[in-house]
Amino acid sequence: MSELSRDAVAHLAGLARIDLADAELDRMVGELAVILEAVATVQQAPIGDVPAMSHPLPLVNVTRPDVVRPCLPAEDALAGAPEAEEGRFSVPRILSDD
Amino acid sequence: MTTTAHDAVLGWEATVTAYEPVMGLEVHVELGTATKMFCGCPTTFGAQPNSQVCPVCLGLPGALPVVNEVAVESAIRIGLALNCEIAPWCRFARKNYFYPDMPKNFQTSQYDEPIAFNGHLDVDLEDGSAYRVEIERAHMEEDTGKSLHVGGATGRIHGATHSLVDYNRAGIPLIEIVTKPMTGAGERAPEIARAYVATLRDLLLGLGVSDVKMEQGSMRCDVNLSLMPRGSAEFGTRSETKNVNSLRSVERAVRFEMTRHAAILSAGGSVVQETRHWHEDTGMTTAGRVKSDAEDYRYFPEPDLVPLAPPAEVVAALRASLPEPPVARRKRLQDAWGYSDLELRDVVNAGLLDLIEQTVAAGASPAAARKWWSGEIARRANAEGTDVASYAGQLGVTPAHVAELEALVTSSRLNDSMARQAWEGVLDGEGSPTAVADARGLQLVADTGALAAAVEKVIAANPEVAEKIRDGKVQAVGALIGQVMKEMRGQADAAAARELILSLLGQA
């Protein structure tokens, strides 16, 4: 399953909002294929009838009571933002011109 | 904004004659929990921007979510009320997308393991018939932040230079309720859509899980719609109209989309699969994002949360504690109170059901309870732009007041017009009905001598009318009662006056 097309890499880059130049795309196809191949070795693990799992611990129903806890002051919440305006996070234009 | 040729519409008659709609509704409900879905931040509406956030709901590195137990309980109760099966085991999933309304770059949702699935909701239609809406699923997720778009025309995202985001809403528990595709609705599709959302709203209100205020966005509806030519069973291409946020808009949006699709199809064109934006002012939708392979959310099970496995006994206890469904309650009350369909609809629409029920419990007749609550107080509440229940709450007017007022009538202390005056005094803040009657000197004259004198005087002054009554034309008595009331300056008991006149004229 190490067959990775240039189109698939371009699609993934699009989903991840990473702007790749043609040359970078060419390079990534090769590099990602190597990484996938390396990861694919886990498929050789003798799992037998071990059920698929999404969490390593056999826990269910970990919940908390519906009780308010202190939150961050607004200025602290915004402190790490590259830009803020009117107490809000300022983000770049969402839609491109068309 | 460009206007596309797609906005042409076909006439309604032509639309429903040629095409059959297939409709699916997705309703998002914000739960009324004190805290968010995965963190302890409060959920108060209208707070200062970004004052109800923490590392979890801001998606800061290393922050770990923990599920709100009340939100899970509410989700199960909603599922049960919608006659759904409850999953014995299910997980949350990450829905990955890049949009600044979600600081994590994913929304924690449920994918192929919803907590509730395969249900139905019966809705009553105007003509008295019922339509069963099949429920596909109800799943848990979290709300997104709110964006202000700056630099474009009137806050629109198009042409904006940048956007400002408030994450107070991000992470508030949401339940998304998805119907199965509804077919066979025909020309009733708009009405069914509205009735479904209204019934769902009442149901959720009755469960006490949400304030379901569509105007504040705590309940939002997306309308999926496609058409197929009559006689065909193959679904057409659908459009998805987002954020239709009032009952009336739901009805109008379905209708508009049906006629828009019909115009395209009847001209030989193809409907584009896209998101549409609903415009309340024009009653139309406009094109939004075209659905494409960009909608590839790469869902995977949320690794930071463990699965939910609601124990059967917990589900059974929640089922046992469900309130009576609103439709069943209305039917029961209508039977008990003897209201006509129209009377019932009016009191339901005016939100008077609880008040009337409490007033009847306090001793008034159902007819009297309806009369008082839908009269002067409703007129005043309407003038104040509020509903009767909230208005009565502000005034401190209670069902016990109405029952007391009615008791003053049935015990013959007040006649109807005096009772109206007493009621106005109560609404003006002058105190209880008895206190107002005392203070205003409202009291039927109990002195039978005075009544007899007035009756004799009126009979003597109207020999012709008296003669008619002697001859059996009993309905003529009304004219004499009116004069007796006048004679006694409104302080007479009309029923007693009537009785006395008839007996004096040999008709009792």
Ligand SMILES: [Zn+2]
């Ligand atoms: Zn938080």
